[in-house]
Amino acid sequence: MAWLGLYNYWIVVFLMIAGLYVVIARENLIKKLVGLNVFQASVFILYISMGKVDGGTAPIVAEGIEVYSNPLPHVLILTAIVVGVATTALGLALVVRINEAYGTIEDDELDEREREP
Amino acid sequence: MILPHLPALQVVVPLLAAPLCVVLRRNAAAYGIAFAASWAAFAISILLLVQVLGSPDGAISYEIGGWAPPWGIEYRVDALNAYVMLIVAAIGAVAITYAGPSVAREIDEPRRYLFYTSYMLCLSGLLGVTITGDAFNVFVFLEISSLSSYILISAGRGRRALTAAYRYLIFGTIGATFYLIGIGLLYQATGTLNMADLAQRIPALPGNRTVIAAFAFIAVGVGMKAAVFPLHVWLPNAYAYAPSVVSAFLAATATKVSIYVLLRVYLTIFGAEFSIANMGIGYVFMPFAIAAMFMGSAVAIFEPDAKRMLAYSSIAQIGYMVLGFGIATALGVTAGILHLFNHALMKGSMFLALGCVFYRTGAVTIELMHGLAARMPWTAAAFVGGGLGIIGVPLTAGFISKWYLVMAALERGWWWLAALILLSSLLAIAYVWRVVEAAYFRPAPAGAPAGEAPLPMLAATWALVAANVYFGIDTRLSVGVAERAAASLMGGGP
Numbered sequence: 001m002a003w004l005g006l007y008n009y010w011i012v013v014f015l016m017i018a019g020l021y022v023v024i025a026r027e028n029l030i031k032k033l034v035g036l037n038v039f040q041a042s043v044f045i046l047y048i049s050m051g052k053v054d055g056g057t058a059p060i061v062a063e064g065i066e067v068y069s070n071p072l073p074h075v076l077i078l079t080a081i082v083v084g085v086a087t088t089a090l091g092l093a094l095v096v097r098i099n100e101a102y103g104t105i106e107d108d109e110l111d112e113r114e115r116e117p
Numbered sequence: 118m119i120l121p122h123l124p125a126l127q128v129v130v131p132l133l134a135a136p137l138c139v140v141l142r143r144n145a146a147a148y149g150i151a152f153a154a155s156w157a158a159f160a161i162s163i164l165l166l167v168q169v170l171g172s173p174d175g176a177i178s179y180e181i182g183g184w185a186p187p188w189g190i191e192y193r194v195d196a197l198n199a200y201v202m203l204i205v206a207a208i209g210a211v212a213i214t215y216a217g218p219s220v221a222r223e224i225d226e227p228r229r230y231l232f233y234t235s236y237m238l239c240l241s242g243l244l245g246v247t248i249t250g251d252a253f254n255v256f257v258f259l260e261i262s263s264l265s266s267y268i269l270i271s272a273g274r275g276r277r278a279l280t281a282a283y284r285y286l287i288f289g290t291i292g293a294t295f296y297l298i299g300i301g302l303l304y305q306a307t308g309t310l311n312m313a314d315l316a317q318r319i320p321a322l323p324g325n326r327t328v329i330a331a332f333a334f335i336a337v338g339v340g341m342k343a344a345v346f347p348l349h350v351w352l353p354n355a356y357a358y359a360p361s362v363v364s365a366f367l368a369a370t371a372t373k374v375s376i377y378v379l380l381r382v383y384l385t386i387f388g389a390e391f392s393i394a395n396m397g398i399g400y401v402f403m404p405f406a407i408a409a410m411f412m413g414s415a416v417a418i419f420e421p422d423a424k425r426m427l428a429y430s431s432i433a434q435i436g437y438m439v440l441g442f443g444i445a446t447a448l449g450v451t452a453g454i455l456h457l458f459n460h461a462l463m464k465g466s467m468f469l470a471l472g473c474v475f476y477r478t479g480a481v482t483i484e485l486m487h488g489l490a491a492r493m494p495w496t497a498a499a500f501v502g503g504g505l506g507i508i509g510v511p512l513t514a515g516f517i518s519k520w521y522l523v524m525a526a527l528e529r530g531w532w533w534l535a536a537l538i539l540l541s542s543l544l545a546i547a548y549v550w551r552v553v554e555a556a557y558f559r560p561a562p563a564g565a566p567a568g569e570a571p572l573p574m575l576a577a578t579w580a581l582v583a584a585n586v587y588f589g590i591d592t593r594l595s596v597g598v599a600e601r602a603a604a605s606l607m608g609g610g611p
Contacts (some may be wrong), residue, residue: 023287036290043298050305073304076253080297083260087290090267094283101276110280 008049015042025105029098033091040084047073047080118464123168124179124192127161127202127248128215128258128406130154131209131241138234145426148217148419150470151237158244162206166199170486170598177607178250186250187311193250197454197602201247201377204461206405209240212366213473215469215577218570222476223360224563232272234358243374252300253387256293259342262374266367268361269346278360280443288351292341296378299335302327303386315386323395328387334394335382344404345439346409349432356428361472364424368431369465373457376438380450381443385571399445406443407438407537414544418551423471423481426548427464430507433541434460437522440538444525450603452521453597458595459514459588463506466581470500473570473578483551486527488561493569495579497556506589528592576583584608 003010015038022035051073059071079110099105118128134154138147154204159611169177180186194202224232246255267289271282288462304310306327307318322328344352352372356364383392392398413433415434420426434456441453471481473496478485490497506515519542526534561567569575588595 023291029178032287034288037290040294043294043301046298047301063318073301076301076304079253079257083257083264083293087260087286090264091283092285093268094279094286095270097271098276098279098283101279103264107486114277114280 008045012042012046012049015039015045029093029095029105029107030109032107033088033095036091037084037088040080044080046075047077120164120168122179122247123161123165124177124194125181125302127158127165127206128241128245130157130161130246131237132533134316135237135241136494137148138230138237140229142282144229144233147233148220151216151233152213154237155210155240158240158535159206159210162199162202163279166598169196169199170601175601178187186223187309187314191250191311191313191318193590194248194311194606196598197377197380200454200598200602202244202460204245204458205240205243205374206268208268208366208369208461208465209243211465211577211580212362212369212469213471215365215574217461217573219362219472219574220360220475223274228272232269233531235265235268236366238262246374247377250312252303252312252315252382253312253497255381256297256300259293259296259375259378262371262545263293263342266363266371270355271357271368273363277354278358280525281351281358285287285351285355287350288341290514292338292348295334295338295341297338298330298579299333299338302331302334304329310385312381315356317389319387319391320553323391325549329396329511332387332392336398336401339375339379339382340405342483343372343379343439344432344435344438346405346412346432349409349413349435352432353425353428356431356468357422357425360470362466362476364428365465365468365472365556368468369425369461372431372435373461374452376435376442376457380442380454380606389445389499389607393445399443401443402439403443406436406440407534408539409433410440410518411544414541414548418544419550420432420548421482421484423474423483423486424468424509426483426551427467427471430458430545430548433466433545434464434507437518437538440534441525444522444529446528446535447600447603447607448521449525449598450606452518454527454599455521455596458599459506459518462581462585462588463503463513463515466578466585467500467503467507469574469578469581470496473574474575475498476570477568483555486552486555487559488565489556491561492565495569495575499557499575499582500576501549501553502585504545504553506585508545508549511589513584514585514595516589517592522536525597 019035019039023032051070053069056067056069057065058067095105131154134150137150174358179192181190220229239262242258245258266288267282270277293535304324307325341348355370381396410433417426438453438456475481506513509515509519522540523535
């Protein structure tokens, strides 16, 4: 029954697969970006949940508290969140320009229109 | 005063040049800053290589901010690092020299300073990936270089550059996130992110499932970034539709740095013994490398667009580098590292030559290159020079790396592999010949544009061609440092 205690990893795996599925299966470019975000969110949860210490509180120094959760994964994930935000912003900017250039943001329609000269 | 801080300056100089380019909005000022920063980075990389080759224990360790590792981030320069940084900075400097007229031809005036900003960010990101000794820092710089390369590619001709950049964004982000997952699992198992510290702690965890999972995740992640077959699908369009200087710069640096990460992770962090003997990573990568060698060359033979043809050729050449790693001996890794260096020179020169063609004629389809040798003799000759290197003709750098690769295959007694390497080199003759035939043996159509590209572009192209020939004759630097790097990676060196 130890696998019940590992519920955080089950959530990570579910989000990871769901995110990757959306990136591959959905044709709409914005939906692909959303899938990418879900995938990245699963990685954030992996890092943060691995840093939790039993009985530990948030890693901010305070009076009377002795057990803190590991602050390093939090720092790493702040960096990764920023990277994710930048990637999403860039992706959305590209989608705006693709829409201006092609008139569509569906991947299959883009393939058709690209084949036209 | 400066010399002890060279490792930090290697990254900081181009990194600070980027916001300077944005702040001083004038295109000429942005170009001047980018030019100065790129050549400064090249000079620093030469100094670092000299320092490393002269240092007693073969590596320079630099603590960022004075914080000692493993708590602080460490920049660790050894022979492999310094070698890859040398080629990245060299290509960066040559490409920025080329970029003056080329960018003026291909990118709208209001956006040029932004182009140079992205170029500086990409260069600093690539140099940062190479120099850092902290596994998470690799991810950060990898994403800096990747995001800026998406921007650079999207600046290219026509609307297909946008979809190419978008596709690269999706693939590249998934690849980097896989790498991030792997690093997270390693941190969970060992409690550290410093590469040297990881290398010490991982051997104490044999058979640990977390470590094995991390092994697999990082392999897929780095494979996507390095365009190892079958994770290469983003590369042809991205290189074909990017601006000329971007194609040359990225083709010669971005995938090379990812191959460097592959070597660093599997031979330094996990250790040669664990990766090769226990996990058999050589046997996993070798079939994909062989498939890449043949698939890339075969598709290149039928491509009508010359840049796309070179992109598929790059996939094949990356196959050679991964094959060197897959052979998993010191000689094989030497061959892989050597081909990394030589391919950057050869492919860089060919893409720059195509950029010269685009500058004058506005197209790079082979159909429109009839009679190019009469119209633009120096450019056509430069393309042939690079092409001879790709084929592996003696007296070019490509011959040296193919030679080492065949020797590595024979050293392990794999005659069939040596035969496959030579066979795929024959395919390269086919696709290089298509351009040579169009340029030299077909008459130019009436009224076709003629005249050479401007001097900075021609000089940069010929600098790489000359380097290609030079390193095909005098291999003391290229082979010497590659052998040192491979020796220290595989154990048995400093």
